[in-house]
Amino acid sequence: MGKYLNKVFLIYWKDIRDEVRSFDNLLSTILFGVMLIFIFSFAFQLADLDVEQAFSAILWVSIFFSSVLAIQRSFAKEEENNVLDGLLLGTGDRGSIFLAKFLCNLTILLIFEAVITPLLWIFIGASGVKASLGLLVPALFLGSWGLAAIGTMLNGMTVQLPAARLLFPILLFPLMVPVLVAVIQCTAAAFAAPGESVAAWLYFLASFDLLFVIVPLLLFDYILEG
Amino acid sequence: MESPWRKLSCLALMILLPVNIFLIFIYAPVEKTMGIVQKVFYFHIASAWIGLLAFVLVFIASILYLRKREAALNRLALASAEIGTVFITCTLLTGPLWAYPIWNTWWTWDPRLTTTLVLWFMYLAYIALQSGGETENRQRFAAIYGIVAFINVPLVFFSARWWRSIHPLVITSEGMGLTAKMRVALFASLITFSLLYVYLLQLRYRSLSLKERVNELKSKLT
Numbered sequence: 001m002g003k004y005l006n007k008v009f010l011i012y013w014k015d016i017r018d019e020v021r022s023f024d025n026l027l028s029t030i031l032f033g034v035m036l037i038f039i040f041s042f043a044f045q046l047a048d049l050d051v052e053q054a055f056s057a058i059l060w061v062s063i064f065f066s067s068v069l070a071i072q073r074s075f076a077k078e079e080e081n082n083v084l085d086g087l088l089l090g091t092g093d094r095g096s097i098f099l100a101k102f103l104c105n106l107t108i109l110l111i112f113e114a115v116i117t118p119l120l121w122i123f124i125g126a127s128g129v130k131a132s133l134g135l136l137v138p139a140l141f142l143g144s145w146g147l148a149a150i151g152t153m154l155n156g157m158t159v160q161l162p163a164a165r166l167l168f169p170i171l172l173f174p175l176m177v178p179v180l181v182a183v184i185q186c187t188a189a190a191f192a193a194p195g196e197s198v199a200a201w202l203y204f205l206a207s208f209d210l211l212f213v214i215v216p217l218l219l220f221d222y223i224l225e226g
Numbered sequence: 227m228e229s230p231w232r233k234l235s236c237l238a239l240m241i242l243l244p245v246n247i248f249l250i251f252i253y254a255p256v257e258k259t260m261g262i263v264q265k266v267f268y269f270h271i272a273s274a275w276i277g278l279l280a281f282v283l284v285f286i287a288s289i290l291y292l293r294k295r296e297a298a299l300n301r302l303a304l305a306s307a308e309i310g311t312v313f314i315t316c317t318l319l320t321g322p323l324w325a326y327p328i329w330n331t332w333w334t335w336d337p338r339l340t341t342t343l344v345l346w347f348m349y350l351a352y353i354a355l356q357s358g359g360e361t362e363n364r365q366r367f368a369a370i371y372g373i374v375a376f377i378n379v380p381l382v383f384f385s386a387r388w389w390r391s392i393h394p395l396v397i398t399s400e401g402m403g404l405t406a407k408m409r410v411a412l413f414a415s416l417i418t419f420s421l422l423y424v425y426l427l428q429l430r431y432r433s434l435s436l437k438e439r440v441n442e443l444k445s446k447l448t
Contacts (some may be wrong), residue, residue, distance in 0.1 A: 153374075157367040162356055170354060171371060175378050176346040177340075181385040204388070209379060215377065219370050222292055 009093055011100030013059060018077065021106065026108060029070045033116045036062040041123040051124045056187035059120055059179060060143070067144075068169045070108050071151035075100045075159035088224065098152060098220045102213065105148035113140050132190045135198065139186035142205040146179040146212060153216035156223045178208055232432075235425040239418070246411075246418040254411035266324045268411055272419035273316040277345065280310025280423065281376060284352070288372035291365065297438065300365045303372060304356050305430035309423060311349040317342055337386035345384045348375040 019026055040058040044051040050056075051100065078084040087097055119130070151172055158168045182205045189198040216223075250268045257264035287303035290296075321339065322332040333339065352375065355368045404412065 060336075150374075156368065157355075160363050161367070164355070167351070167354055171351045174344050174351060175374065177344050178378070178381040178385040181389050185389065200388075204385065211377070215374060219373070222366055222370055225366065 003209060004093075004096060006128060007093070007096045008099045008103070011087065011091070011097060012103045015074070015100065015104040016107065019104070026070075026111070029066055029108070030112055030115050032069055033062050033066040033112055034119060036065055036121060037116055037120045041120065044124075045071075052191075055120065055122055055124055056184045058124075059117060059187060060183055062116060062120070063109070063143070064173065064176065064180070066112060066116075066145070067109060067147045067151060068172065069157050070112060071105050071148065072158075072165070072168055074105050074152060075155050079159065084224070094220045094224045095217050097224065098156070098216055101156075102152040102216075104149050105152050109144040109148055110141070113144065123188040135190035136187060138202055139183050139205075142202065142209055143179055143183035143186075146205065147176065149209060149212045149216060150175050153212075153220070153223065158222065175190060179205065182208070227412065229432075230429060232425065232428045235270040235421055235428070237249060239421055239425055242414075242421060244419045246414050249414045254408045255405060257408075260324075260328055263324055263327050266320045268415040270317055270320040270324065271412060272415040273313040273320070274342065275416055276419050276423045277310050277314035277317055277342070277419070280306045281345065281349075281379070284310065284372045285376035288369035288376075291369045292373075297365070298435075300369065301431055301434040301438070302427075305354070305427050305434055307349055307352050307356075307372070308430060309426050311346070311353065313419075313423070314346045314349060318346060335381055335386070335390075337390055339384040341379065341383040345379060348378070351375075399409065 015177050025123075037058060040062065041051055044054055044058070075084070078087065088094070089098060117136075154168060154171045154175075158164055158171070161167070182201045185201045186205070189201075247400075250265055254268075256262055283306040284303045287299050289305065291299040321342075325334070326332050329415055348371075352368055352371055355371055358364065361422065
């Protein structure tokens with residue numbers, strides 16, 4: 001078990017170092033997210049709509065769209081010089097590659113959210129509104145977990161179909177609908193007056209997340225067959 | 227390679243389809259408050275049923291494909307997915323036809339409607355994944371997607387229902403008090419549509435097999 005986790009950690013650490021060294025990739029994802037929240041909040045203001053009410057919607061639409069950029073890189077970078085074959089030979093186990101890639105994507109998404117969430121909060125002019133961080137942080141974490149898990153699995157497939165890169169969001173978004181419903185409830189509740197309990201939604205998210213780490217682990221042998 | 231089953235189901239359909247039309251439009255009474263528009267319900271429910279049934283078949287065939295790797299299983303899954311898409315499209319089109327006069331809106335985010343729409347999206351994604359080159363990879367990935375999407379369907383339904391139960395329902399239950407004659411018509415529709423599905427599935431399966439064979443012969447020639 002310890003050996004397995006060590007393997008996962010080594011691949012994870014390799015990917016994180018790669019992200020740090022090619023920082024412009026992460027940066028362009030973050031910039032894309034910033035552009036999205038800017039356009040959304042500005043458009044809402046221009047149309048004279050209540051932008052505070054739309055906070056959770058804007059936040060998660062931006063995260064969903066940007067996650068496509070963030071996650072699509074995770075296997076694509078292994079294509080050069082057949083690194084993926086090397087990884088397979090080195091680990092001899094596909095599950096650990098999935099876990100490492102998933103954790104890396106989760107980390108990237110969390111860093112991304114740490115930047116755009118406060119920014120959106122400022123953009124919509126809700127500085128007076130108190131947010132319950134105890135609810136917002138778990139919602140962001142569990143939502144990103146789901147995105148990273150399903151996204152990593154699907155990216156393992158689409159990266160092997162060079163003609164079908166555009167399919168990635170088309171495959172991803174329908175599967176993410178339960179997460180979308182749940183995280184919007186939780187995020188909205190974090191800004192509402194305390195009272196309405198969303199604990200059930202958090203449990204739902206947690207079970208979804210667990211399920212969609214186990215299912216890809218079982219299926220990943222079939223995805224990276226080559 | 228003429229299959230006797232296809233001929234048999236074709237013959238049965240030639241009898242059942244007109245009988246079904248008769249049961250729906252003449253035998254079953256016109257609904258008192260909704261009027262003639264209620265007739266769409268018999269087509270609507272039956273195509274939704276086929277949409278779900280076809281998805282179950284995609285799921286089963288996908289699991290078997292991953293285990294056995296027979297192209298025939300993939301053809302079965304793909305044929306089922308394509309027909310399922312057609313029927314789900316019918317469901318999504320007939321629904322608003324009924325909803326607009328009765329609910330006074332074309333669309334509402336009711337759990338059933340939401341799930342049907344998401345199911346439609348997943349069908350389209352599945353078919354998109356299957357079309358194009360690199361056949362072996364695509365078939366394998368489509369099988370995986372077919373399994374994951376099937377697991378996802380109940381989750382979509384429960385999340386949407388849960389959300390609606392927290393918020394007040396704009397539209398309460400459909401309140402379908404069916405008379406005995408209506409139930410007969412509905413039952414007949416379900417049987418007829420199921421048979422239609424079986425028939426179309428055989429046709430599509432055959433055309434996919436022939437297509438594969440043509441490709442094989444072509445590659446032999448060049």
